[in-house]
Amino acid sequence: MELQKFNYDNKIVKLFIHATIFWGIVGVLVGLVAAMQLAWPMWNFDTNFLTFGRMRPVHTNAIVFAFVGNGIFAGVYYSLQKLLKTRMYSDVLSQINFWGWQLIIAAAAVTLFSGITSSKEYAELEWPIDIMIAIVWVIYGLNMILTMIHRREKHIYAAIWWYVATFVGIAVLHIFNNLELPVTLTKSYSLYAGAQDAVVQWWYGHNAVAFYLTTPFLGLMYYYLPKAAGRPIYSYKLSIIHFWALIFLYMWAGPHHLLYQALPDWAQALGVTFSVMLLAPSWGGMINGLLTLRGAWDKVRDQATLKFMVVAVTAYGMSTFEGPMMSLKNVNMISHFSDWTIAHVHIGAMGWNGGLTFGMLYWMVPKLWKTKLFSEKLANTHFWLATLGMLIYAIPLYWAAITQWLMWREYTPDGFLAYPNFLETVTQILPMYVMRVVGGTLFLTGFFLMVYNLYKTMAMGTFVDNEPAEAPALVNEQTRAEAGETSHRWMERKPLILVFFAFIALAIGGAVEIIPMVFIKSNVPTISTVTPYTPLELEGRDVYVSEGCYTCHSQMVRPFRWETDRYGEYSKIGEFVYDHPFQWGSRRTGPDLARAGVVGGPMYKNAAWHYNHFKNASSVSPGTIMPNYVWFENTMIDLDVTPKKIRAMQTLGVPYPEGYDQQAVADLKAQGQEIVDELKKAGIENIDPTSEVVAMIAYLHKLGRDISKKSE
Amino acid sequence: MKFVSYILEDEQWIHVLNTVGLVIFIAFFIGVVYRTYKMPKSEADEINRLVFEDDDEVDFSDEKDVLKG
Numbered sequence: 001m002e003l004q005k006f007n008y009d010n011k012i013v014k015l016f017i018h019a020t021i022f023w024g025i026v027g028v029l030v031g032l033v034a035a036m037q038l039a040w041p042m043w044n045f046d047t048n049f050l051t052f053g054r055m056r057p058v059h060t061n062a063i064v065f066a067f068v069g070n071g072i073f074a075g076v077y078y079s080l081q082k083l084l085k086t087r088m089y090s091d092v093l094s095q096i097n098f099w100g101w102q103l104i105i106a107a108a109a110v111t112l113f114s115g116i117t118s119s120k121e122y123a124e125l126e127w128p129i130d131i132m133i134a135i136v137w138v139i140y141g142l143n144m145i146l147t148m149i150h151r152r153e154k155h156i157y158a159a160i161w162w163y164v165a166t167f168v169g170i171a172v173l174h175i176f177n178n179l180e181l182p183v184t185l186t187k188s189y190s191l192y193a194g195a196q197d198a199v200v201q202w203w204y205g206h207n208a209v210a211f212y213l214t215t216p217f218l219g220l221m222y223y224y225l226p227k228a229a230g231r232p233i234y235s236y237k238l239s240i241i242h243f244w245a246l247i248f249l250y251m252w253a254g255p256h257h258l259l260y261q262a263l264p265d266w267a268q269a270l271g272v273t274f275s276v277m278l279l280a281p282s283w284g285g286m287i288n289g290l291l292t293l294r295g296a297w298d299k300v301r302d303q304a305t306l307k308f309m310v311v312a313v314t315a316y317g318m319s320t321f322e323g324p325m326m327s328l329k330n331v332n333m334i335s336h337f338s339d340w341t342i343a344h345v346h347i348g349a350m351g352w353n354g355g356l357t358f359g360m361l362y363w364m365v366p367k368l369w370k371t372k373l374f375s376e377k378l379a380n381t382h383f384w385l386a387t388l389g390m391l392i393y394a395i396p397l398y399w400a401a402i403t404q405w406l407m408w409r410e411y412t413p414d415g416f417l418a419y420p421n422f423l424e425t426v427t428q429i430l431p432m433y434v435m436r437v438v439g440g441t442l443f444l445t446g447f448f449l450m451v452y453n454l455y456k457t458m459a460m461g462t463f464v465d466n467e468p469a470e471a472p473a474l475v476n477e478q479t480r481a482e483a484g485e486t487s488h489r490w491m492e493r494k495p496l497i498l499v500f501f502a503f504i505a506l507a508i509g510g511a512v513e514i515i516p517m518v519f520i521k522s523n524v525p526t527i528s529t530v531t532p533y534t535p536l537e538l539e540g541r542d543v544y545v546s547e548g549c550y551t552c553h554s555q556m557v558r559p560f561r562w563e564t565d566r567y568g569e570y571s572k573i574g575e576f577v578y579d580h581p582f583q584w585g586s587r588r589t590g591p592d593l594a595r596a597g598v599v600g601g602p603m604y605k606n607a608a609w610h611y612n613h614f615k616n617a618s619s620v621s622p623g624t625i626m627p628n629y630v631w632f633e634n635t636m637i638d639l640d641v642t643p644k645k646i647r648a649m650q651t652l653g654v655p656y657p658e659g660y661d662q663q664a665v666a667d668l669k670a671q672g673q674e675i676v677d678e679l680k681k682a683g684i685e686n687i688d689p690t691s692e693v694v695a696m697i698a699y700l701h702k703l704g705r706d707i708s709k710k711s712e
Numbered sequence: 713m714k715f716v717s718y719i720l721e722d723e724q725w726i727h728v729l730n731t732v733g734l735v736i737f738i739a740f741f742i743g744v745v746y747r748t749y750k751m752p753k754s755e756a757d758e759i760n761r762l763v764f765e766d767d768d769e770v771d772f773s774d775e776k777d778v779l780k781g
Binding site for chain 2: 082083085153155157158159222223226227232233236237240241244245248249252270273274277469487488489492505508509512
């Protein structure tokens with residue numbers, strides 16, 4: 001058979017390795033600062049660019065899309081070429097993928113620090129960047145599929161199925177979740193409202209974990225774990241079963257993020273059912289990974305690469321056990337809105353994603369630079385620092401979650417809340433937040449050791465941009481299955497059919513979850529007293545979104561006695577019909593605000609209190625960890641954009657009267673003046689009625705006000 | 713399209729959605745398991761080795777136990 005000569009494109013892998021290391025340091029460093037802000041609020045520096053509400057999305061995006069994303073691309077570009085025995089189809093597409101992705105990350109960092117956000121968790125980026133992501137992602141997928149088509153290896157190995165599922169899954173999720181109506185270049189509103197927006201967002205949020213943090217890493221595990229261990233994967237058959245079962249089941253499970261919230265019961269039940277079922281295929285993957293090491297555990301003792309991979313697979317197993325447990329309603333009741341979720345996510349991110357990326361880098365860098373690792377000892381030190389860092393990070397947070405939940409629901413013998421002041425439940429867990437900083441510092445220290453070790457390794461070796469290779473040409477493929485060939489094996493040599501079936505498996509769950517929520521009107525019953533936001537309230541809401549208030553405050557009172565006693569009446573689905581996007585939140589570092597506007601309710605504070613709270617939070621709440629928003633008073637609303645926002649809302653179905661955009665600014669100023677007058681009575685002078693602080697007060701006083709009115 | 717929209721707007725069927733989902737998954741799962749276990753062991757072994765076809769040393773010492781697939 002004719003041997004063909006070709007070159008592997010190692011240069012693109014090198015670029016992605018450098019980007020992984022650089023953005024990894026940035027992402028962890030920003031995370032560490034965010035952790036310090038929660039332990040010591042002075043780290044917010046009273047500066048709008050650096051408050052926790054902006055820092056947190058920068059951290060999550062930097063870790064997920066920059067560190068993990070570049071790591072995925074590095075691992076995929078290396079392994080795909082080797083497994084298919086061919087160079088990437090197009091160097092130009094590879095380069096566009098690399099530079100386009102770095103541009104997206106840079107744009108994300110700048111916009112998020114500037115408060116330009118859509119507020120949808122893990123999808124905060126505004127519409128121009130969303131379009132860039134879609135384009136670059138399609139270019140990546142196109143290059144991958146064309147490489148598969150032009151391969152020299154007949155069969156497509158298990159790792160690549162996961163890469164395909166990742167590409168298809170993220171494309172579908174990203175597009176549907178980011179359907180939004182642009183108002184300006186930096187502002188848009190979600191096409192969905194309230195509960196529908198929540199379902200779509202958590203369908204995305206859950207499956208971003210699935211198809212960005214899980215499936216590509218299972219693919220990388222199927223390649224790099226056997227390579228590092230020098231042993232084939234334990235069971236190829238198990239890999240087929242757990243691949244199809246996992247990608248089929250994941251898409252159904254999103255609503256488990258919204259249990260006991262204003263969502264139809266059928267959607268919650270669907271999320272729970274499929275989340276519990278997910279345990280089986282997830283553990284199929286973990287077992288396949290761990291059993292690959294049987295007979296090779298002596299290598300684990302000596303090699304940091306394998307140690308990281310073992311911790312990665314173990315963390316994957318633990319997270320995928322914990323996830324289904326957290327989706328049970330009685331566990332979710334405790335874990336949701338608490339630090340449990342944060343701990344859970346970090347076991348996955350630091351252990352599974354971090355561990356596998358570190359293991360992969362320690363294996364790949366010496367291989368690509370054709371040398372030995374500079375120091376195995378340093379790598380082992382990194383391993384122990386990272387593992388201990390992860391545990392010291394997560395365990396105090398589990399502790400904090402249970403502590404805070406017990407305090408939230410504690411009653412006195414007389415039947416009153418034992419800790420009616422939410423702040424008491426926060427100050428109680430601050431020592432755990434300090435421990436989290438210690439854990440993060442250890443993790444970052446280990447990361448720096450890896451950087452030193454890898455760059456010393458690179459300096460010792462020689463890198464070849466175009467690595468020569470040869471392989472027999474692929475003989476013409478038959479369209480139909482060969483005699484005795486199973487259907488799956490036939491599919492493994494048909495890339496487009498594999499892509500198609502992966503899409504079908506993914507689409508069924510997504511369609512079942514989303515379509516009924518959007519079409520069935522009875523899912524979102526309307527409430528006659530609920531009215532659209534006034535222009536000033538809408539502007540205030542946009543400030544709330546921009547500052548990332550949702551990162552600490554929920555707007556969702558669950559139907560538990562200890563929540564209704566603390567906050568007020570439980571939330572109803574019809575309250576949110578004008579919320580583009582929804583602001584239910586996922587963590588309560590501060591109290592729920594859904595009833596902040598109910599006069600006479602437990603959460604109501606007057607305008608002067610809010611003014612003082614924004615200016616200097618600890619002056620009215622001693623011991624609080626909320627940042628000061630001193631710039632609110634001196635930052636004015638852009639009144640030129642207000643009419644555009646009203647028109648955008650009208651386009652989305654919000655029933656403002658025809659031509660109301662022309663009246664909006666006058667109404668805004670009139671309502672602002674009312675608040676200014678109220679502040680004046682409390683001795684607070686010289687406040688502009690179009691300032692952000694006034695808009696925020698108007699918005700907070702709207703929350704829950706409508707449903708506290710009696711219907712006519 | 714009107715018919716589709718009518719079906720989708722009728723909430724009566726929503727209560728069986730979980731059951732329908734489970735049935736779809738179980739049918740799909742049984743199909744995948746059946747087809748996979750019909751795959752000859754030699755075929756699975758061969759594919760399993762693809763990952764080592766470039767330049768690596770590989771340990772097949774206890775392959776009978778190892779390559780269950």
